[in-house]
Amino acid sequence: MRLIALIVKEWKLLLRDWHALLLLFAMPAAFILVMSLAMQNDFAEHASVSVHYYLVDQDSSAVSKALLQQLAAIPHFKRVPSKASLAQLKERVKRSRAQFVVIVPKDFGKAMLGKNPEPVQMLAGPDVEPAVYQLFAAALRGALGHTYLQHLLAPLQTQLEISGSGGLDLDAAGKLLKDRSLYEVNGQNRRPTSVQQSVPAWLLFAMFFIALPLSTTWVQERQQGTYARLRSMGLGAGVLLIGKLLSYIIINLLQVVLMLAVGVFVVPWFGGDSLTLGHAPLALSLMALAVSFASVAYALLIANLVSTSEQATMLTGVTNLLMAAIGGIMVPGFLMPPVMQALSHYSPMAWGLQGFLDIFLRRGGLSMVLSQAGLLSGFGVGCLLLSGWLLNKRQRK
Amino acid sequence: MIQIEDLSFRYPGAVRDAIQELSLQVHRGSLFGLLGPNGSGKTTLISILTGLLSPARGAIRIDGLNLTAQARKIQAFSALVPQEYAFYPRLSVQDNLQFFGAALTVPAAELRGRLDEAITTTGLEAFRKIRAEHLSGGLKRRLNLAIGLLNRPRLLFLDEPTVGIDPQSRHFILESIRRINAAGTTVVYTTHYMEEVESLCDEIGILDDGHLLARGTLSQLLNDAGSQALTINLTTSPTAAQQAALQAIAGLQIDVSTLHVKRCDAAQVRTLLDVLAGQELAVGRLQYGYGNLEELFLHLTGRQLRD
Numbered sequence: 001m002r003l004i005a006l007i008v009k010e011w012k013l014l015l016r017d018w019h020a021l022l023l024l025f026a027m028p029a030a031f032i033l034v035m036s037l038a039m040q041n042d043f044a045e046h047a048s049v050s051v052h053y054y055l056v057d058q059d060s061s062a063v064s065k066a067l068l069q070q071l072a073a074i075p076h077f078k079r080v081p082s083k084a085s086l087a088q089l090k091e092r093v094k095r096s097r098a099q100f101v102v103i104v105p106k107d108f109g110k111a112m113l114g115k116n117p118e119p120v121q122m123l124a125g126p127d128v129e130p131a132v133y134q135l136f137a138a139a140l141r142g143a144l145g146h147t148y149l150q151h152l153l154a155p156l157q158t159q160l161e162i163s164g165s166g167g168l169d170l171d172a173a174g175k176l177l178k179d180r181s182l183y184e185v186n187g188q189n190r191r192p193t194s195v196q197q198s199v200p201a202w203l204l205f206a207m208f209f210i211a212l213p214l215s216t217t218w219v220q221e222r223q224q225g226t227y228a229r230l231r232s233m234g235l236g237a238g239v240l241l242i243g244k245l246l247s248y249i250i251i252n253l254l255q256v257v258l259m260l261a262v263g264v265f266v267v268p269w270f271g272g273d274s275l276t277l278g279h280a281p282l283a284l285s286l287m288a289l290a291v292s293f294a295s296v297a298y299a300l301l302i303a304n305l306v307s308t309s310e311q312a313t314m315l316t317g318v319t320n321l322l323m324a325a326i327g328g329i330m331v332p333g334f335l336m337p338p339v340m341q342a343l344s345h346y347s348p349m350a351w352g353l354q355g356f357l358d359i360f361l362r363r364g365g366l367s368m369v370l371s372q373a374g375l376l377s378g379f380g381v382g383c384l385l386l387s388g389w390l391l392n393k394r395q396r397k
Numbered sequence: 398m399i400q401i402e403d404l405s406f407r408y409p410g411a412v413r414d415a416i417q418e419l420s421l422q423v424h425r426g427s428l429f430g431l432l433g434p435n436g437s438g439k440t441t442l443i444s445i446l447t448g449l450l451s452p453a454r455g456a457i458r459i460d461g462l463n464l465t466a467q468a469r470k471i472q473a474f475s476a477l478v479p480q481e482y483a484f485y486p487r488l489s490v491q492d493n494l495q496f497f498g499a500a501l502t503v504p505a506a507e508l509r510g511r512l513d514e515a516i517t518t519t520g521l522e523a524f525r526k527i528r529a530e531h532l533s534g535g536l537k538r539r540l541n542l543a544i545g546l547l548n549r550p551r552l553l554f555l556d557e558p559t560v561g562i563d564p565q566s567r568h569f570i571l572e573s574i575r576r577i578n579a580a581g582t583t584v585v586y587t588t589h590y591m592e593e594v595e596s597l598c599d600e601i602g603i604l605d606d607g608h609l610l611a612r613g614t615l616s617q618l619l620n621d622a623g624s625q626a627l628t629i630n631l632t633t634s635p636t637a638a639q640q641a642a643l644q645a646i647a648g649l650q651i652d653v654s655t656l657h658v659k660r661c662d663a664a665q666v667r668t669l670l671d672v673l674a675g676q677e678l679a680v681g682r683l684q685y686g687y688g689n690l691e692e693l694f695l696h697l698t699g700r701q702l703r704d
Contacts, residue, residue: 001499001502002499002500002502004499005496005499005500006500008496008499009485009488009496012487012488012492012496013485013487013488016487016488016528017487223481224481224482224483224484224486225479225480225481225482225483226483226484226485228444228449228477228479228483229477229479229483229484229497229544230500231448231449232447232448232449232472232476232477233472233476233497233500233501233548234468234469234472234473234501235500
């Protein structure tokens with residue numbers, strides 16, 4: 001009865017606090033929507049997303065024109081036509097009007113096969129991410145390789161055509177690679193969208209922010225004396241902790257439902273890719289419950305560590321960002337250096353992320369996520385025990 | 398009702414005890430006023446008596462029960478009204494009372510009756526549906542008190558229940574407390590407002606720096622032999638020869654033109670006046686004993702209560 005009273009009280013309080021409702025529901029929904037739309041710069045699938053570059057052709061030869069054609073054929077790299085001077089173009093790239101300037105020097109075509117070729121220059125803007133830099137450089141190298149071969153083999157091409165044995169197929173190299181993703185939808189191989197890859201990470205990140213409203217409410221209850229009053233009424237630390245835990249797990253699970261619904265139904269309205277939930281509702285429920293338990297228990301630990309709402313806000317923000325950074329939420333784990341990869345095994349967000357990716361990308365079931373759910377539950381139990389100890393310690397002060 | 402023996406308590410990390418070897422008895426049905434300045438240990442003592450803090454040394458029995466071993470049983474028939482507005486501002490008066498009633502495990506069938514009773518006692522009938530955050534300071538104090546009445550306590554601890562409210566609300570709350578006490582509830586009332594204690598309490602304890610300095614009824618405290626102090630202001634400062642003559646009076650202290658005797662019976666007063674007359678020293682003002690608690694407190698601690 002006491003537990004029900006505590007849960008009902010939390011809900012009444014929440015329903016009368018528009019700010020908290022916004023923070024708990026509207027913000028995560030908006031967060032998932034914005035992140036889904038922002039993260040879908042999938043070069044392979046979205047023609048609308050592109051990297052812009054200026055091109056200065058100082059050579060204007062047949063070879064340089066062939067290179068320009070090669071570059072123009074690459075999807076998602078958009079040349080911005082401009083008659084501005086090179087200095088002006090460099091300045092524009094510095095200010096992120098485009099990401100790159102490519103300069104084809106004078107005599108590029110003439111010197112290409114000689115001992116001292118004139119290299120093409122690629123200049124990148126200061127805000128170009130390393131991955132985009134490498135991608136553009138690789139594409140440029142590919143186009144240059146193709147142009148070089150075309151130029152090198154041109155006499156042979158003419159000879160073969162004259163002898164009637166057919167021409168050279170310079171695009172044959174492209175046929176030597178067949179790529180596919182192991183991601184499957186309805187038994188068919190498909191490339192996962194970046195929404196599918198990024199939503200689980202941001203979902204998890206948002207779930208751990210439950211610590212903000214919970215810890216500030218708890219601090220207020222302590223400061224207002226309601227906590228002392230309830231203790232004087234014979235309510236033990238355990239009942240108070242469990243009451244808070246259950247109330248906020250329900251809230252946290254509603255957040256999950258809302259955020260997944262946004263991923264599935266709302267993101268496509270805005271032109272994004274729809275989130276596919278996988279085929280294991282039980283596994284998804286277990287993971288959602290385990291992450292909720294871990295995040296709310298962690299929130300209770302923060303609430304019992306701090307003395308003021310300001311401290312709670314600060315500690316929640318900093319530790320969540322750290323857990324996210326270590327846990328592969330912001331940068332995928334495989335891109336991290338070995339030390340950081342080893343560290344990421346200790347972040348609860350990494351456990352949650354692996355579990356969600358098992359369901360969303362690897363199409364795993366209940367057995368596949370048991371270990372992650374176990375780790376998260378263990379973390380939650382640890383946080384709860386520590387919270388109880390801190391609560392009793394604080395009571396003696 | 399309450400028996401405290403040699404109670405000491407120290408907060409972790411503190412250099413001295415917040416409560417020091419305190420012994421006290423509060424009789425059943427009494428309205429006991431615990432008087433002391435801020436930081437004197439009143440709230441700490443109340444926190445110990447309500448089971449929120451565990452004492453390091455000493456024994457406490459409440460209604461025959463050992464507080465350390467049977468805190469839950471004691472909590473069932475006692476209630477604390479804390480100094481803070483210890484309720485939920487965003488909940489209405491009714492919702493707050495319903496929640497705390499349920500937290501006290503008042504059976505659902507009884508809860509409505511208890512709620513009505515607490516609301517009537519504290520005069521909150523017209524404010525049932527109002528959110529607590531929209532109540533005036535005085536009404537908030539009443540709600541704070543109403544929550545404390547939900548378990549129909551036999552023992553009620555009130556920690557500074559009239560701080561920061563207007564005289565009208567204070568009068569209402571004091572009257573409510575008087576009625577609650579008259580109905581048989583033992584009340585322990587902490588405050589630093591002496592006039593409240595003087596008008597309300599039948600027994601008084603004066604606490605300072607964790608020590609119980611005095612205990613008794615108001616008249617006992619004011620008429621106690623310890624409070625038979627004499628202060629005389631002379632119109633002129635005595636000369637060295639006159640001072641030598643005055644030293645014949647036991648316990649006399651001379652401070653320029655003011656004479657103090659801490660303990661002085663009627664015969665000694667007469668003797669001192671005779672000596673002054675013999676030395677031709679004129680009396681400007683004479684005070685014997687204490688007119689109120691403020692003076693008694695000053696005498697006991699050497700400082701004002703609101704210091």
